[in-house]
Amino acid sequence: MKRSTLPIFVLLAGSLLFTACDTTSSDESDDLFVLRAADVEADPGTRDPQTGQLNSNNAFTLYSLADNEIVLSSSETDPAQREADSASTSWDIGFKGTTIIFNGGTSGPGEGAAQILEAAFGSVTEAPTAGYLQDGQNSECPGVVTPAGTFPGAPYAICTGDENGWYDYQTNLITPIAGRTIVLKTATGAYAKLRILSYYKGAPSSPDPLSDESRYYTFEYVLQDDGSTDLSAN
Amino acid sequence: MGRFLSIGIVLVFAITVPTNGEVVSQQAQDRDTVAYTAKNPLVVSATRSAKRLEDVSVPTTVLDAAMITETGQRRLDGVLTQIPGVTFFQDHGQGIQMQGFSPEYTLILIDGEPVIGRMAGTLDVSRITLHGVKHIEVVEGPSSSLYGSEALAGVVNIITKTPEAGFSGQLSTQWGTHAAQDHTFRLGWSAEELDVQWVVNQYASDGFDHTPNEFGVSAPAFDDLSTSLTTTWRFAPRSRFKVQARASSRDLQSSFSVRQSASSSIPYLDESSRQDFSVAPSLEWAIGSRVIGISRGYWATYQTDQHQFEQQTQQTFYQDQFDQDFLKLEQQLNVLWSNQHLSMAGVGLNRETLGGDRYESTLQVDGTTGQPKAHQWFAFVQHEWIPSERFELNLSGRYDRHEDYDPQLSPRISARWQANDALTLRASVGSGFKAPAFRQLYLDFNNSNVGYSVFGSTKMGEGLQSLLDQGVLSNLFLDPSNLGTIQSETSNAFNLGATYSPTGSLRLRGHLFYNDVSNLIETQPVAQKSNGQFVYGYFNLDRIYTRGARLDVDASRTVGQRHRLSFRGGYQFLQAHDREVVDDLRAGRVFGRDINNRDVELSMADYSGLFGRSTHHVSGTMTYQMMDSQQRQWDTATSSLQSAVAPTSVSITSRWRSKYGYRDLDGNGFANREDEFVDAHLLLDATVTKTFSLENTRGAQPLQLTLQGHVRNLTATTFPDTNPSLAGRQWAVSVSFEW
Numbered sequence: 001m002k003r004s005t006l007p008i009f010v011l012l013a014g015s016l017l018f019t020a021c022d023t024t025s026s027d028e029s030d031d032l033f034v035l036r037a038a039d040v041e042a043d044p045g046t047r048d049p050q051t052g053q054l055n056s057n058n059a060f061t062l063y064s065l066a067d068n069e070i071v072l073s074s075s076e077t078d079p080a081q082r083e084a085d086s087a088s089t090s091w092d093i094g095f096k097g098t099t100i101i102f103n104g105g106t107s108g109p110g111e112g113a114a115q116i117l118e119a120a121f122g123s124v125t126e127a128p129t130a131g132y133l134q135d136g137q138n139s140e141c142p143g144v145v146t147p148a149g150t151f152p153g154a155p156y157a158i159c160t161g162d163e164n165g166w167y168d169y170q171t172n173l174i175t176p177i178a179g180r181t182i183v184l185k186t187a188t189g190a191y192a193k194l195r196i197l198s199y200y201k202g203a204p205s206s207p208d209p210l211s212d213e214s215r216y217y218t219f220e221y222v223l224q225d226d227g228s229t230d231l232s233a234n
Numbered sequence: 235m236g237r238f239l240s241i242g243i244v245l246v247f248a249i250t251v252p253t254n255g256e257v258v259s260q261q262a263q264d265r266d267t268v269a270y271t272a273k274n275p276l277v278v279s280a281t282r283s284a285k286r287l288e289d290v291s292v293p294t295t296v297l298d299a300a301m302i303t304e305t306g307q308r309r310l311d312g313v314l315t316q317i318p319g320v321t322f323f324q325d326h327g328q329g330i331q332m333q334g335f336s337p338e339y340t341l342i343l344i345d346g347e348p349v350i351g352r353m354a355g356t357l358d359v360s361r362i363t364l365h366g367v368k369h370i371e372v373v374e375g376p377s378s379s380l381y382g383s384e385a386l387a388g389v390v391n392i393i394t395k396t397p398e399a400g401f402s403g404q405l406s407t408q409w410g411t412h413a414a415q416d417h418t419f420r421l422g423w424s425a426e427e428l429d430v431q432w433v434v435n436q437y438a439s440d441g442f443d444h445t446p447n448e449f450g451v452s453a454p455a456f457d458d459l460s461t462s463l464t465t466t467w468r469f470a471p472r473s474r475f476k477v478q479a480r481a482s483s484r485d486l487q488s489s490f491s492v493r494q495s496a497s498s499s500i501p502y503l504d505e506s507s508r509q510d511f512s513v514a515p516s517l518e519w520a521i522g523s524r525v526i527g528i529s530r531g532y533w534a535t536y537q538t539d540q541h542q543f544e545q546q547t548q549q550t551f552y553q554d555q556f557d558q559d560f561l562k563l564e565q566q567l568n569v570l571w572s573n574q575h576l577s578m579a580g581v582g583l584n585r586e587t588l589g590g591d592r593y594e595s596t597l598q599v600d601g602t603t604g605q606p607k608a609h610q611w612f613a614f615v616q617h618e619w620i621p622s623e624r625f626e627l628n629l630s631g632r633y634d635r636h637e638d639y640d641p642q643l644s645p646r647i648s649a650r651w652q653a654n655d656a657l658t659l660r661a662s663v664g665s666g667f668k669a670p671a672f673r674q675l676y677l678d679f680n681n682s683n684v685g686y687s688v689f690g691s692t693k694m695g696e697g698l699q700s701l702l703d704q705g706v707l708s709n710l711f712l713d714p715s716n717l718g719t720i721q722s723e724t725s726n727a728f729n730l731g732a733t734y735s736p737t738g739s740l741r742l743r744g745h746l747f748y749n750d751v752s753n754l755i756e757t758q759p760v761a762q763k764s765n766g767q768f769v770y771g772y773f774n775l776d777r778i779y780t781r782g783a784r785l786d787v788d789a790s791r792t793v794g795q796r797h798r799l800s801f802r803g804g805y806q807f808l809q810a811h812d813r814e815v816v817d818d819l820r821a822g823r824v825f826g827r828d829i830n831n832r833d834v835e836l837s838m839a840d841y842s843g844l845f846g847r848s849t850h851h852v853s854g855t856m857t858y859q860m861m862d863s864q865q866r867q868w869d870t871a872t873s874s875l876q877s878a879v880a881p882t883s884v885s886i887t888s889r890w891r892s893k894y895g896y897r898d899l900d901g902n903g904f905a906n907r908e909d910e911f912v913d914a915h916l917l918l919d920a921t922v923t924k925t926f927s928l929e930n931t932r933g934a935q936p937l938q939l940t941l942q943g944h945v946r947n948l949t950a951t952t953f954p955d956t957n958p959s960l961a962g963r964q965w966a967v968s969v970s971f972e973w
Binding site for chain 1: 493494495496708709762766823824825826827829830831832833834835899900901902909
C-alpha cells in the first residue's frame with residue numbers, strides 16, 4: 001500500500017502544474033471578480049436629539065469603481081477641491097444619504113447611467129444594452145413620502161424613497177431590497193453591476209437604527225473593463 | 235343486529251339531549267347499562283345533538299376529566315395543547331392554533347354557547363377554568379354549517395359536569411412558582427327534578443421576567459376571579475329548563491420600556507382589567523316521542539379597560555376602553571323520522587353592540603356619538619341518514635345574514651363508513667367562514683401621536699368624506715363612492731380520516747386535511763393625508779391554504795390487575811402557505827438576503843409558510859396508574875382504553891415542535907434565514923397524583939383527598955427574546971378535597 005503513494009502524488013502535482021499553466025495562458029485577463037467596498041461614508045452626521053434634524057456637510061462622496069477607492073469624501077469641504085473632482089471623470093458613482101448618483105447627465109461630465117434590474121446579483125451575468133437612464137432623465141420616479149409630506153421624486157437614474165429604488169424604509173431602518181441589482185455605465189462607459197449590502201457602519205446583519213451609525217455604504221460590484229456586456233464573475 | 239339496535243337507541247336518546255351536552259336521561263347516570271365508556275363517550279359538538287364519539291363523521295377528539303386531572307391541568311390552554319398539532323399562539327393572550335390557523339378561526343363554546351371577548355382576534359383560553367368540566371370536545375375542520383362564524387379551523391366545546399346525586403362538592407387549591415395559585419370551591423346538589431351547581435375559582439400569578447436587568451416583565455401579574463351557577467329543572471320526562479350564569483374579572487399589571495436611543499429607554503406601566511358576564515337560559519321540551527324543541531337565549535357582556543402610562547411622570551401613554559354586548563335567541567327542533575332519519579333545524583337572531591374609545595364615533599353626519607349596533611339572523615338545518623349500522627351520511631347547512639357584510643351560506647357533507655369491526659373511514663367536505671372582526675367593520679381610529687387613520691368598512695365612506703371636508707387629504711387612491719361591501723373570510727375544506735382499532739387497547743387514527751381559504755382581510759392604504767401619513771381601510775385580499783396529516787395513537791397495557799400504562803399522542807405534519815408568495819416563488823420573483831447581507835433568489839424549498847407554524851409537531855402523554863389492592867381493578871377484558879382516575883398515577887406530557895418562523899429580516903415577508911426562526915424544542919411536564927378515599931357513612935359518594943405534585947417545563951427551555959411568554963421550570967402542589 002505504502003509504495004503506491006509516491007507515484008500518485010507525482011501525478012497529482014504534475015496535473016496541477018499543467019492546469020495552472022493553462023489558466024494563465026488563456027483566461028486570466030477575462031476573469032471578473034466581485035469587488036467589495038466597505039463603510040463608504042455618505043455624508044454622515046449627527047442628529048439633534050430634540051428636533052431629529054441632521055447636521056452634516058450635505059455633500060456627496062464620489063467613488064471610483066475602477067480604482068475601488070474614494071475620489072472625494074463627503075467630509076471634504078474645500079469648494080475648489082470639490083468642484084474640481086465633481087467636474088472630472090475620475091469618479092463613477094456618488095453617495096449622499098440614501099441618494100445615489102452616477103457620473104453623467106445632471107450629475108457629472110461622464111457617460112454614467114444606470115438602471116435597476118429585479119434579479120439577484122448573482123444571476124445578472126450579462127448587462128442589458130438598453131434601458132439606462134442618466135441622472136436628470138428619469139421622469140418615472142414616484143413621489144417620496146416624508147413626515148413633512150410627499151414630494152415629487154427627484155429624476156435620478158435610481159429613484160429615491162421607500163421601495164422606489166434600492167431600499168425600503170420601515171421602523172426607522174433603511175434596508176437594501178433583496179433582488180434589486182443596479183447595472184450601470186461608468187464615467188467612461190464601461191458596464192458594471194452593483195449590489196448594496198448595508199447602509200450601516202460595519203454592515204451588521206440585523207442593524208439597530210438606534211445604535212448603528214447610518215449613512216455608510218457597504219457594496220459589492222463587478223466591473224467589466226473590456227467594453228463587453230459580460231458580467232459573469234468568479 | 236344488536237349493534238344496529240343500539241344505534242337506534244342512541245338516536246332516540248340523542249333527541250332528548252340538547253346541544254350543550256347535558257345528559258338528561260337517567261340512562262346516562264347509569265353508565266353500565268349503556269355502552270358509553272370514556273373511550274366512546276357521547277359527544278354533542280359534531281352534530282349539535284348527542285352521538286357516540288365513534289359514530290360521528292367529522293374529526294373529533296375528546297379530552298376527558300380523568301385525563302385533565304391526571305395531567306394536573308387547571309386551565310383550558312394547558313389541556314388543549316396535548317392534542318397533536320394544537321399549539322399555543324401568543325398574541326394578546328394565550329390563544330390556540332389549530333390546523334395551522336391563528337386563534338381567531340377557532341370557536342370556543344361553553345356548553346354550546348360562544349365565549350365572547352377577543353383581543354386582536356385572540357380569545358385568551360387561559361380565562362377558562364377546567365373545574366366542573368366533564369370533558370372537552372374538539373372538532374377539527376370547519377363547522378360553520380352548524381355554528382356560523384369563527385368555526386373555520388374548528389370548534390372547542392367545554393362540557394360542564396352535572397352534579398352527583400345528593401350534596402357534592404370540592405375544595406381545591408394549587409400553589410406554585412411565580413406565586414401561581416388556583417383555588418376552587420364547587421358545590422352541587424342534585425335531586426329528582428332539580429340540579430344546582432355553583433363554582434367559584436380564583437386564579438392568580440405574579441408573572442415572571444426572563445431579563446430582570448432590563449425594565450419590563452416577560453409575563454404580567456394578574457388576578458382572575460370567576461364564578462358560575464347552573465340550575466337545571468327537569469319538569470317533565472325528557473324536558474327541562476336550565477339557566478347557566480357566569481361572571482369573571484381579571485386585573486392585570488404589566489410593565490414595558492420603549493427605547494429612545496442606544497443607551498436610554500422610557501419605562502411604562504400597564505394596568506388593565508377585564509369583566510365578563512353571561513347568562514344562558516334554555517328550555518327543552520318533548521313534543522310526543524319523536525320531536526324535541528330547544529329554545530335558547532344567551533346574553534353576554536365583555537368589558538376591558540387598558541391604561542398605559544409613563545412610570546415617572548404618570549403621563550398617559552395609551553388608554554382604551556372596550557365594551558361588547560351580545561344577545562342571541564335561538565330555536566331548534568330535532569325530529570326523529572325513523573331509525574334511519576334524523577333531522578334538525580333551527581333559526582336565530584343575534585344582536586351585538588359595541589362601545590369604547592375606538593368605536594364610539596364623533597364623525598357621524600348628525601354630529602352625535604353612537605355605538606355600532608348590528609343585527610344578524612341565521613338558519614341552519616341538518617339531516618342524518620343512517621341506512622345501515624355501517625354507513626351514515628350527514629348533510630348540514632347554515633345561512634347567516636348580517637347588516638354590515640355579505641350573507642354567507644355554509645354547507646357541509648360528511649360520511650362515515652365502518653369497513654369492518656376494526657376499521658372506520660370518515661370523510662367530510664364543507665365550508666367555513668369568519669365574519670369580519672369589529673375593527674374591520676366599525677373601527678374609527680385617528681392616531682393622535684403619529685397621525686394616521688384607520689376606518690372599518692362601514693365607517694370608510696363617512697370617514698373619508700369628513701377628512702376631505704377638513705381638507706387634510708392630499709391624495710385619494712380610490713373613489714370613496716365606489717367602495718364595495720366587505721365579505722367574510724371563507725374556506726373550503728376537506729377532511730379524510732380512518733380509525734383502526736385492532737384490539738380494545740389500541741386505537742390508531744389517521745387524518746388528512748386541506749383548507750383553502752380566501753378573502754382574508756388585510757389593511758391597505760386608501761388615501762394619503764397632507765401630513766404624509768396614510769388612511770387605511772380593510773379589504774378582502776389574501777388567499778392561503780393549510781394542509782397536513784395527522785396520526786393519533788391511543789394505547790394501553792395492563793400489568794397484573796393493578797398496574798396500567800397508557801399512551802395517548804400523535805404527530806402532525808403541517809403546511810400553511812400564502813398563495814401569492816407561492817406564485818411569486820414559483821415565478822422566481824422572491825429574494826432574500828443571507829447573513830452577510832448578500833441577496834439570493836429563493837425557491838419553494840426556502841419557504842417556511844406563515845409565521846408561527848411548525849411543520850412537525852409531536853405530542854404525547856404517558857400515564858402510569860396503580861389501583862389499590864382492595865379497590866376496583868381494571869376490567870382488562872372489555873375497555874382497557876377507558877379512562878378512570880386511579881388512586882396513584884404518574885403522568886408525563888411531552889410536546890415537541892420543529893422550528894417556526896417568527897420574524898422577517900430580509901424583506902420578503904417570511905422566515906427563510908436561520909436567525910428568523912425559533913428553534914425546534916421539546917417541552918416536558920409531569921404530574922404525580924395520590925388519592926385517598928374514605929367511605930362515606932351514607933354510602934353514596936366517597937370522600938376523596940387528592941394530593942398532586944407538578945412540574946411544568948422540566949427542561950427549563952425558554953426563548954426570552956422570541957417567545958417571552960414561555961415560562962421556565964415551574965413547580966406546583968395541589969390539594970383537593972371532594973365529597
